[in-house]
Amino acid sequence: MNYEESFKHFSKIESQEKSSWPDIRFAEYVENCQVCSRPMFEETYMIDGPASKKNQLQWGCLCIICALKSSPKIGWGRAQLYKNAGTYWQLIAGGPPVDDGI
Numbered sequence: 001m002n003y004e005e006s007f008k009h010f011s012k013i014e015s016q017e018k019s020s021w022p023d024i025r026f027a028e029y030v031e032n033c034q035v036c037s038r039p040m041f042e043e044t045y046m047i048d049g050p051a052s053k054k055n056q057l058q059w060g061c062l063c064i065i066c067a068l069k070s071s072p073k074i075g076w077g078r079a080q081l082y083k084n085a086g087t088y089w090q091l092i093a094g095g096p097p098v099d100d101g102i
Ligand SMILES: [Zn+2]
Pocket: 033, 034, 035, 036, 037, 038, 062, 063, 064, 065, 066, 067
């Protein structure tokens, strides 16, 4: 699996997401992938999801390469996709169901 393939995978998820969560940011600015330690400041995406395929309870903040292996699917209760906004990570896919006002 290469970087380009991973990037395409998650940018497709971003483009297909119909909801948005303009007010949800990740609690901290994640600086390194918690699996491979890749520096995250140059990355476009960060995935908060299962860090291991065997143990789905073990979560982490992942780069797209690690996420494609252990957490390729984004969705509420499964994994969340964040985008780098320079000083924070903005939630862009897989967030909580948006209140439709009912
Ligand atoms: Zn990684």
